[in-house]
Amino acid sequence: MLPEMPLLHATRRNFLKTATMAAACLPLAGWLPRTLRAAEPGRKLGFALVGLGSLSTHQIAPALLNTRYCRLAGIVTGTPAKAKRWQAQYNLPDKSIYNYETMDRLADNPDIDVVYVVTPNALHAEHTIKAAQAGKHVLCEKPMEVSSEKCQQMIDACRKAGRQLAIGYRLHFEPNNRECVRLAREKVFGGLKIIQAGFGFKIGDARQWRLRKALSGGGPLMDVGIYALQATRYLTGEEPLLISATSTTTDHLKFAEVEESLVWQATFPSGIIANCSTTYSVGGIKGYRAYAENGWFGLDPAYEYTGQKGLRSDGQTIALPPVDHFAAQMDNFAQCIFENRPTPVPGEEGLRDLRVMTAIYESVRTGKTVKLG
Amino acid sequence: MLPEMPLLHATRRNFLKTATMAAACLPLAGWLPRTLRAAEPGRKLGFALVGLGSLSTHQIAPALLNTRYCRLAGIVTGTPAKAKRWQAQYNLPDKSIYNYETMDRLADNPDIDVVYVVTPNALHAEHTIKAAQAGKHVLCEKPMEVSSEKCQQMIDACRKAGRQLAIGYRLHFEPNNRECVRLAREKVFGGLKIIQAGFGFKIGDARQWRLRKALSGGGPLMDVGIYALQATRYLTGEEPLLISATSTTTDHLKFAEVEESLVWQATFPSGIIANCSTTYSVGGIKGYRAYAENGWFGLDPAYEYTGQKGLRSDGQTIALPPVDHFAAQMDNFAQCIFENRPTPVPGEEGLRDLRVMTAIYESVRTGKTVKLG
Numbered sequence: 001m002l003p004e005m006p007l008l009h010a011t012r013r014n015f016l017k018t019a020t021m022a023a024a025c026l027p028l029a030g031w032l033p034r035t036l037r038a039a040e041p042g043r044k045l046g047f048a049l050v051g052l053g054s055l056s057t058h059q060i061a062p063a064l065l066n067t068r069y070c071r072l073a074g075i076v077t078g079t080p081a082k083a084k085r086w087q088a089q090y091n092l093p094d095k096s097i098y099n100y101e102t103m104d105r106l107a108d109n110p111d112i113d114v115v116y117v118v119t120p121n122a123l124h125a126e127h128t129i130k131a132a133q134a135g136k137h138v139l140c141e142k143p144m145e146v147s148s149e150k151c152q153q154m155i156d157a158c159r160k161a162g163r164q165l166a167i168g169y170r171l172h173f174e175p176n177n178r179e180c181v182r183l184a185r186e187k188v189f190g191g192l193k194i195i196q197a198g199f200g201f202k203i204g205d206a207r208q209w210r211l212r213k214a215l216s217g218g219g220p221l222m223d224v225g226i227y228a229l230q231a232t233r234y235l236t237g238e239e240p241l242l243i244s245a246t247s248t249t250t251d252h253l254k255f256a257e258v259e260e261s262l263v264w265q266a267t268f269p270s271g272i273i274a275n276c277s278t279t280y281s282v283g284g285i286k287g288y289r290a291y292a293e294n295g296w297f298g299l300d301p302a303y304e305y306t307g308q309k310g311l312r313s314d315g316q317t318i319a320l321p322p323v324d325h326f327a328a329q330m331d332n333f334a335q336c337i338f339e340n341r342p343t344p345v346p347g348e349e350g351l352r353d354l355r356v357m358t359a360i361y362e363s364v365r366t367g368k369t370v371k372l373g
Numbered sequence: 374m375l376p377e378m379p380l381l382h383a384t385r386r387n388f389l390k391t392a393t394m395a396a397a398c399l400p401l402a403g404w405l406p407r408t409l410r411a412a413e414p415g416r417k418l419g420f421a422l423v424g425l426g427s428l429s430t431h432q433i434a435p436a437l438l439n440t441r442y443c444r445l446a447g448i449v450t451g452t453p454a455k456a457k458r459w460q461a462q463y464n465l466p467d468k469s470i471y472n473y474e475t476m477d478r479l480a481d482n483p484d485i486d487v488v489y490v491v492t493p494n495a496l497h498a499e500h501t502i503k504a505a506q507a508g509k510h511v512l513c514e515k516p517m518e519v520s521s522e523k524c525q526q527m528i529d530a531c532r533k534a535g536r537q538l539a540i541g542y543r544l545h546f547e548p549n550n551r552e553c554v555r556l557a558r559e560k561v562f563g564g565l566k567i568i569q570a571g572f573g574f575k576i577g578d579a580r581q582w583r584l585r586k587a588l589s590g591g592g593p594l595m596d597v598g599i600y601a602l603q604a605t606r607y608l609t610g611e612e613p614l615l616i617s618a619t620s621t622t623t624d625h626l627k628f629a630e631v632e633e634s635l636v637w638q639a640t641f642p643s644g645i646i647a648n649c650s651t652t653y654s655v656g657g658i659k660g661y662r663a664y665a666e667n668g669w670f671g672l673d674p675a676y677e678y679t680g681q682k683g684l685r686s687d688g689q690t691i692a693l694p695p696v697d698h699f700a701a702q703m704d705n706f707a708q709c710i711f712e713n714r715p716t717p718v719p720g721e722e723g724l725r726d727l728r729v730m731t732a733i734y735e736s737v738r739t740g741k742t743v744k745l746g
Binding site: 191193194196198200202242244245246247248249250260261263265267270271272273275276277279281282283285289292295296313367368369 | 615617620621636648650662
């Protein structure tokens with residue numbers, strides 16, 4: 001076990017400082033390690049995955065094999081057959097196989113340093129809080145939860161336990177997105193004025209948890225629209241002041257509980273306006289473009305697991321070498337834990353998105369512009 | 374002079390019928406004449422241009438030379454030096470040179486069949502009504518006027534005079550836009566779900582009439598956003614039901630009277646949602662993309678005088694041979710007049726855009742979704 005880290009206070013000042021520190025400490029391309037703690041050379045942090053769905057199976061577990069500072073050390077699953085398959089495939093000891101009833105016992109397992117929560121959105125708080133109470137650091141998939149209140153409970157639980165909480169915003173570690181952040185912040189094309197961003201896909205199986213509001217908290221906004229929201233926030237470096245939004249549903253059977261498509265507009269303090277779209281009904285909306293005083297730039301695709309590429313109005317392409325996003329994210333979290341410095345994507349970042357998404361749904365519901373305080 | 378044509382009633386039923394007729398009678402590519410009235414073989418309609426600014430000088434007058442059924446037959450200008458220059462360049466007779474005080478006398482000039490109004494937006498009604506009262510057909514640039522009331526006055530005046538009124542929606546005659554309409558209406562990629570459209574540019578001279586609300590009626594929405602609005606209407610073939618909109622201004626000196634940037638969302642009866650942007654502060658926003666159940670298509674650039682090109686999600690390009698938009702528009706109007714059939718872009722079409730734009734400004738002002746009746 002690692003010693004406790006200083007608590008991360010969620011004030012705006014510290015928040016900005018954290019973001020700046022993070023930007024400074026992450027290389028824009030490639031992935032170079034920083035000095036590890038001399039006391040533990042070569043040590044890898046043990047990760048336990050909670051929820052063994054498609055994301056864990058096809059992205060996160062394979063990515064763990066690509067990390068430098070992490071290893072798969074345990075699993076939590078409600079499906080015994082999955083437990084058996086994973087245990088064999090990844091050579092996990094019996095003591096590191098948990099279900100949702102036994103995961104409290106993580107506290108007794110020194111092989112596990114970090115719990116990675118990959119369950120449906122509305123279970124994130126429960127699993128994060130259990131992990132924190134077991135003394136583990138937590139990496140939690142986006143969206144952080146389904147309400148600001150539950151996000152705050154997660155932050156509080158991790159703070160109380162003296163453990164770090166990071167949200168799975170893997171694009172913060174993706175070189176082409178980072179290049180766009182650089183183009184924006186360094187005003188390479190002048191100050192930003194308008195951002196167009198969107199992410200959607202045509203959803204398949206109508207029985208999946210993403211379409212059940214009690215588990216998902218919402219539709220495409222919570223699932224993929226959040227990437228477009230994140231993009232507007234990391235490109236501008238600002239928080240939205242005003243939100244207006246509209247949603248539509250044409251298939252009322254499939255989308256009985258969550259929206260089918262949703263568009264929203266965010267006005268930022270500097271006057272930048274973002275015009276965003278998300279949907280579960282069509283493919284092809286998968287990028288962003290930022291329009292600045294003297295030109296534009298953007299990525300399309302911007303958010304997927306691989307294949308980021310972009311254009312600039314001066315004819316240059318944005319095509320930095322790909323990294324394994326999940327590996328980069330987990331290695332970064334491990335480094336932050338090793339070096340006792342705050343993650344650049346803390347719970348407060350997830351909470352902030354939840355607040356904006358809550359405002360978006362409020363605007364849809366009321367038909368009014370919502371002011372964020 | 375041509376005989377009076379049947380009055381065009383602005384009911385919704387006739388309106389739809391008119392649009393359908395127009396779509397049926399216009400070829401999708403190329404420009405093939407229909408049978409002219411046997412009584413007047415080879416006759417060209419005489420056009421008088423009202424307002425000799427950049428659009429008349431650089432687009433419309435040259436385009437008249439490319440028409441089959443039209444010719445420049447007169448001018449109305451408040452600037453004697455321009456009158457002299459144009460008269461010499463286009464070999465116009467003295468009797469066909471007018472200023473804004475003398476344009477009533479158009480009634481006495483049988484050489485002039487059509488008056489093309491190219492003055493600032495807020496003068497369109499005055500000049501259209503004068504032309505109608507002089508017994509001329511009128512082609513009026515977009516936006517039709519600065520209020521629905523003034524649009525209605527124009528429609529009424531032309532109806533009373535028994536003359537046609539067309540609005541300068543040149544893209545209705547542009548093959549690549551027409552191809553997108555075909556892809557939408559024939560559901561080549563399935564039913565439309567989401568449209569993203571925008572048009573903007575970085576405005577230069579801060580003293581131009583476009584930035585004076587009394588003359589323009591509004592900012593980029595009235596000037597170029599109207600193209601994105603039109604695109605959402607001709608792609609869907611529907612009228613927006615709900616509008617929400619947000620505007621921002623960062624340069625309060627330059628944009629003291631009109632908005633700098635504006636985004637709006639329109640929900641259509643079938644559930645299609647359109648997410649649109651317009652601006653006077655950045656370049657590069659100049660196209661649309663329509664996302665349908667099984668794919669997407671769109672143009673970028675979509676609205677400029679030349680250079681339309683497009684992509685489809687199946688990898689095909691949209692690149693139909695270019696036409697002179699202004700020539701095509703004027704020839705179409707001439708054919709409609711010759712054949713005594715209604716223009717596909719009547720005053721009612723311009724009024725409809727004004728109603729939507731009025732709702733957009735109302736939504737900006739109130740911060741509320743506006744319902745269109």
